[in-house]
Amino acid sequence: MIALAFRYICRKEVKYMQPSKLPERTVERLSEYRRTLLNSLNKGVTHIYSHNLASIHGITAVQVRRDLMLIGFSSNNKKGYNVRELIDFIGGILDSDHVLNVAVIGMGNLASAITAYFNGKRSKLRIVAAFDVSDKKVGKVISSIPCYHIDDFKEQVRNNNINIVILTLPTQEVDSVCGLVIESGIKGVLNFTSKPLTFPEEAGIYVEDYDIITLLEKVAYYTKG
Amino acid sequence: MIALAFRYICRKEVKYMQPSKLPERTVERLSEYRRTLLNSLNKGVTHIYSHNLASIHGITAVQVRRDLMLIGFSSNNKKGYNVRELIDFIGGILDSDHVLNVAVIGMGNLASAITAYFNGKRSKLRIVAAFDVSDKKVGKVISSIPCYHIDDFKEQVRNNNINIVILTLPTQEVDSVCGLVIESGIKGVLNFTSKPLTFPEEAGIYVEDYDIITLLEKVAYYTKG
Numbered sequence: 001m002i003a004l005a006f007r008y009i010c011r012k013e014v015k016y017m018q019p020s021k022l023p024e025r026t027v028e029r030l031s032e033y034r035r036t037l038l039n040s041l042n043k044g045v046t047h048i049y050s051h052n053l054a055s056i057h058g059i060t061a062v063q064v065r066r067d068l069m070l071i072g073f074s075s076n077n078k079k080g081y082n083v084r085e086l087i088d089f090i091g092g093i094l095d096s097d098h099v100l101n102v103a104v105i106g107m108g109n110l111a112s113a114i115t116a117y118f119n120g121k122r123s124k125l126r127i128v129a130a131f132d133v134s135d136k137k138v139g140k141v142i143s144s145i146p147c148y149h150i151d152d153f154k155e156q157v158r159n160n161n162i163n164i165v166i167l168t169l170p171t172q173e174v175d176s177v178c179g180l181v182i183e184s185g186i187k188g189v190l191n192f193t194s195k196p197l198t199f200p201e202e203a204g205i206y207v208e209d210y211d212i213i214t215l216l217e218k219v220a221y222y223t224k225g
Numbered sequence: 226m227i228a229l230a231f232r233y234i235c236r237k238e239v240k241y242m243q244p245s246k247l248p249e250r251t252v253e254r255l256s257e258y259r260r261t262l263l264n265s266l267n268k269g270v271t272h273i274y275s276h277n278l279a280s281i282h283g284i285t286a287v288q289v290r291r292d293l294m295l296i297g298f299s300s301n302n303k304k305g306y307n308v309r310e311l312i313d314f315i316g317g318i319l320d321s322d323h324v325l326n327v328a329v330i331g332m333g334n335l336a337s338a339i340t341a342y343f344n345g346k347r348s349k350l351r352i353v354a355a356f357d358v359s360d361k362k363v364g365k366v367i368s369s370i371p372c373y374h375i376d377d378f379k380e381q382v383r384n385n386n387i388n389i390v391i392l393t394l395p396t397q398e399v400d401s402v403c404g405l406v407i408e409s410g411i412k413g414v415l416n417f418t419s420k421p422l423t424f425p426e427e428a429g430i431y432v433e434d435y436d437i438i439t440l441l442e443k444v445a446y447y448t449k450g
Contacts (some may be wrong), residue, residue, distance in 0.1 A: 196257065213343060
């Protein structure tokens, strides 16, 4: 438990997070395990050992076993974990009971890529709408989802029961939509702009900032001599 | 030092990383601080306090000061950190002495978004080439970079002195390029496909796997009631 507590402290930042939730890195790894397990199942694999799962993800088998212990999964046997059971078990932890609807704000290349890539891959998460201001996009169906004017955001969030937004609009425009996000009762934000976001705590909004420049700078740092 | 050591253990995974390098989360935060500092400088801000920097990033001022202590930056005074000096100092840590050239494999929407977004933002990292197999793309200039056939990969890596690749090709095709990446002496990989990658240790390749599904699942997890 000490090790787990430390891991939690390490990643814990001063942002809104419900108590009694799993640490962020554990959640990331569970999502990654499930992705691998789904691929394995598609290939006809029925059982997998912790060391196989670990090797695919470049981590230790101890780490895999610790993560699964933390969520209470313990059906490991001589044949390894049952792939189908583990997929369902992780789903029980990560997924909502009902489908969570997602909207994209800023319908450019990144939004198109995310939408095309994502939809159909998970049953409990669905990108259902996009918002933009350009005449070329508003009113059209792009990457199979309808694109609305940002002025209709609150109405469409209500109509489509949207819980989460992905921000892919230009960084200089991000401030102009923050008020809308709060007022419409959105609870989760995946932010791809260059501006880190903080919302008032009472809004209860979980934010994940991800700037692609940071990823590339990190690779560059570990690559340089 | 104990706290730092623990943070390092937390994030340390069994993947290729040179010894004596900073922990991954520290590198991410330094990149993020620099992004904020560059924005501040553009707005005419000359000095910034650790608590301001912390508040923008949703972390504690103690964390900011600890990160900057770790890289040996200590010019904090009553006016706060000198923004220009801190930008240069972080650059001295993160950046290579020479420009690192980057190539994209798979010239779709995601690659276009990344290239358009990235180029021009950092002086020591430059996306210089794309590779694809489609007749519609090969031989064209897309998002201001030339697109070559993947068959010419090794030759172009040599000609353009490419050090890093970004993988944005379909997941089912990723296996087919791994050999090429090793043989051509690439040292860093930013992997956006759904398949986690591991290379033989002797190849000395640093890999950063990033699946957008994981990011979205993480937001969904912390969003659900």
